[in-house]
Amino acid sequence: MDKNRLLTIGQFAAMHGINKKTLMWYDEIGLFKPAAVNPENGYRYYDYHQSPILETIVLLRELDVPITEIHEFIKNRSAHNMKRLLYERIADLDLQIMHLQAVRKNLCSRHCDMETLLTIDLSEISIIEKEERCLITVDIDKDTSFEREVELITAETTKYRLGRLHNATYGSMIPVASIQNGSFEDYTKLFIEIPNLPQKDGLHIQPKGKYIQAFQKGGWDEIPLRYQDILNYADCHGFELSGYSYEKGINETVIDRIEDYIVQIEIPVKSIS
Numbered sequence: 221m222d223k224n225r226l227l228t229i230g231q232f233a234a235m236h237g238i239n240k241k242t243l244m245w246y247d248e249i250g251l252f253k254p255a256a257v258n259p260e261n262g263y264r265y266y267d268y269h270q271s272p273i274l275e276t277i278v279l280l281r282e283l284d285v286p287i288t289e290i291h292e293f294i295k296n297r298s299a300h301n302m303k304r305l306l307y308e309r310i311a312d313l314d315l316q317i318m319h320l321q322a323v324r325k326n327l328c329s330r331h332c333d334m335e336t337l338l339t340i341d342l343s344e345i346s347i348i349e350k351e352e353r354c355l356i357t358v359d360i361d362k363d364t365s366f367e368r369e370v371e372l373i374t375a376e377t378t379k380y381r382l383g384r385l386h387n388a389t390y391g392s393m394i395p396v397a398s399i400q401n402g403s404f405e406d407y408t409k410l411f412i413e414i415p416n417l418p419q420k421d422g423l424h425i426q427p428k429g430k431y432i433q434a435f436q437k438g439g440w441d442e443i444p445l446r447y448q449d450i451l452n453y454a455d456c457h458g459f460e461l462s463g464y465s466y467e468k469g470i471n472e473t474v475i476d477r478i479e480d481y482i483v484q485i486e487i488p489v490k491s492i493s
Contacts, residue, residue, distance in 0.1 A: 225268070226255060226256060226265040226266065226267060227265065227266050227267075227268065228263070228264075228265060228266075229243055229244070229254070229263070229264045229265070229266065231266075232266035232270075232274075236271070236274055236275065236278060237278075238278060243264070243266075244264070246277070247264065249287070249291075250291070251277065251287065251290065251291055251294065252270075252273065252274060252277055252294070254266050255267035255270060273294065273297075276293075276294075276297075276302075277290055277294070280293070280305065280309075283309040283312075283313075284309075284312075285305060285309065289305070293305060322414070326388070326389075329389060330473075333470040334474075336470060336484075337470060337471055337474070337482070340435055342435050342436075342437055342482070344434075344435075345432060345433070345434045345449060345450060345453045346432075346433050346434075347430055347431070347432060347433070347459075347489070348430070348431050348433045348486070349429070349430060349431075350426070350428060350429065350430075350431050350486070351428050352425060352426065352427060352428040353413060353425075353426040354413075354423045354424070354425060354426075355411040355412065355413050355423060355424045355425075355426055356376050356380065356411065356412040356413075356423060356424070357393070357409045357410065357411045357412075357423075357424040358372040358373065358375075358376060358409065358410050359408065359409055360372070360407060360408065360409065360410055361407075361408065362405055362406065362407075369410060372410070373390070373410060373412065376412055377412065380412075380414055388412050388413060388414045389412070389413040389468060390410070390411070390412055390413075390468065391410070391411050391413075391466055391467050391468030391469075392407050392409070392410050392411070392467050392468075393407065393408060393409040393410070393411055393464040393465065393466055393467070394406055394407045394408065394464065394465050394467070395408060395463075395464055395465075396461045396462055396463060396464065396487060399447050399450075399451070399461070399465060399487075400451065400461070402444075404443065404444040404447055409464070411424065411466070426466065427463065427488055429488055429489075429490070430459075430488070430489050430490065430491075431486045431487060431489060432450055432453065432454060432459065432461070432485075432486070432487045432489050433484070433485065433486050434446060434449065434450050434453075434484075434485045435470075435482055435483065435484055435485065436482070436483045436485065437480065437481070437482045437483075438479055438481065439478065439479070439481075443467075443483065443485075446485065447465075447485075450485065450487065454489060458491055458492045459489040459490070459491060459492065460489060460490050460491075460492050461487050461488070461489055462487075462488050462489065462490065463487070463488045464488075465485055465486070465487045466485070466486045466487070467483050467484065467485050468483070468484055469481060469482065469483055469484075470482055470483075470484050
């Protein structure tokens with residue numbers, strides 16, 4: 221190509237993979253002017269040596285840099301200003317990547333719940349392996365009102381910039397000691413699991429290891445009977461329960477009646493030597 225030859229707007233646009241209407245708009249707003257304009261017909265022509273400037277504009281547009289910022293940069297192009305712009309965009313992309321990773325993890329968790337719904341035997345009690353998880357928790361007791369629980373959860377989701385409630389998993393925790401004592405309403409914590417939440421001081425660590433897993437369908441008044449089944453299972457199979465029981469609903473998004481509500485119960489266990 222003769223690099224000193226002027227190119228038509230169509231040629232120049234095609235060379236850079238953009239629409240010629242985009243070049244016309246850039247001209248109209250004063251962002252990127254053609255090298256020459258035919259005074260008789262108004263046709264725009266571009267110089268090959270303008271390509272680096274246009275490629276920079278295209279790059280910044282792909283990175284969602286506002287037109288006003290691009291305009292300011294083009295008027296004051298320098299390595300320092302380019303470094304600053306790219307650093308800001310890299311930081312934005314890192315946040316977007318973290319968000320997408322969190323969304324993916326949440327979707328995978330919900331997909332797993334749906335797979336469980338389609339395959340579980342509600343009468344079965346089993347032993348599973350779980351990885352360590354970091355949970356945000358709020359303290360409650362039997363006198364904590366529902367309104368207060370909502371306030372506590374809302375405060376924590378705001379603190380950790382959750383954005384939307386459906387981006388997390390929620391549940392309740394009851395000490396194993398309370399279950400063993402027959403105090404089945406002695407819930408002491410609510411938990412929130414936010415995907416990709418880094419481990420921080422003050423978070424509750426749900427330990428890695430073996431868990432008894434069971435499910436209960438129906439009203440809350442039937443959960444004590446299920447816990448009795450779990451205690452019997454642990455006793456018969458030589459397992460010792462420890463820590464907390466972690467409860468969460470797994471089918472809230474696909475039911476209309478509370479009678480169809482399914483609670484997943486998981487409790488850390490270890491074999492009795």
